[in-house]
Amino acid sequence: MYSLELNLRYSPFPLSIQKKELEDAKRIFDEIKSSMNDTLESSNLIELRCDKVQDKLIAVRAKEIISVQIYEKSSVAGGAKRPGFSLNID
Template identity: 45%
Template sequence: MYVIELALRMSPMPVSVQRKEHDSAEALYQQVRSALEQGQPRLLELSCEKVEGKRLSVLTSDLLAVQIYEKTAASGGTKRPGFSFEA
């Protein structure tokens, strides 16, 4: 399973969606990255393959960063890479 995680302006917690296949995750990562590069505000709608019915829409002007990583069973209780929030 691959996680595509978005850091949003004025939000301490990232939002994420998951993809089962690396190619699908990479394509979504590139789509979000392209939206960041364009710099023009538009609505980006994402859906999650793991949680059926989970959908989110974000305004691209509120995106700060995107990351992709593989979620493995071995990393169950360990710290996530990247945008983790530690209490």
């Protein structure tokens, strides 16, 4: 399962959906990036559907998205990499 996480302007909490296939998550990721670039004059509305929770739908204005990321949601809690960006200092 792959999580797609959006961070919104002026919101401390991210929005996320899960996709079963990496290709689906990458396709949505690319669509969101494209919409973020196209929002200078318009205000596109992006609708997202979750594979894990079938009734979960999210609609958000593209101009309010400040970042988007994909990460693998592992069932193993111990060895899973945390989502987000981090520095690994040895």
